[in-house]
Structure formats: C-alpha cells, structure tokens
Amino acid sequence: MSDGTGSKVLVRSREGRMVAGVCAGAAEYLGIDVTLVRVIVAVVSVITGGAGVLAYLAAWVIIPEEGEKTSIADNTVAQKQDASAGR
Template structure:
C-alpha cells in the first residue's frame, strides 16, 4: 500500500486538507489537473448520471489509494 501511496504522491495525486467536501478525491483530482474543484465535482455527478454505479466503486477506491496531505 505504501508503494501505491508514494506513486500517487509523485504524480501529484493527493487529497488536500483544505477544500474537502467528502473525502477530498475530487479536490485532489482538480488540483492535479489544474481545474476548479467544483468542475470536477460536476463532472463526477454527470458521469454518475450517464454511467450509474461506476463512481460508487471508483470514489471509495481512490479515497483509499490517494494519500492525504
């Protein structure tokens, strides 16, 4: 698990302490790709509508794998 955390941290994927709503996954993804966190949250919600259920599996997995700051 430490290798996954360090790999994601090297890539710039980490859950920030500020700006979290639930787990910080969308905020971390937004920071990594230079987007506003609300845009990533809207994209997440839109894909939940288009492909129901997939994000319910993806979000908790990313929450576990992405290291916190």
C-alpha cells in the same frame, strides 16, 4: 502538491474537501476548478449507474491524504503483513 523535485503528486486535499478530498485533490493536480471535477464525477455516476461512486471510493482508498506518505490501502496491507509475520 509537489514532491520536492518539482513533479506533481496526486493527493487527497485537506482544504476544500466535502467528503474525502478526492475531487479537491484531483482539481489541484489538474489545475482546474474543483466544482468542475465534482460535476464530472456526478454526471459519470448518474450515466454509469453508480460506477462513478465506486471509482470515487476506490480513489479514496488508493490516493494518500495530503501530508501522508501512504494510502489507506498501503496501511491495511502493511498491518496484515505485520500480523502474519508475528504468528
């Protein structure tokens, strides 16, 4: 996906997703096949004893979904700031 200025933006894809769209979004951003990205994530997860799964979960929280401006993490921080400002 591009941001309107011609530069690419990493987002979680809505098409081709299996879980959260992280692999599909990364594949689209890098211009490679999504299956290759999924295999790399699986191999890294097995070799590192689960660190690949943690990286996937972190990416799920940090990378915004396609069509959204903010990520799950941004939304959570904003909600906490709004709640603390309302005290």
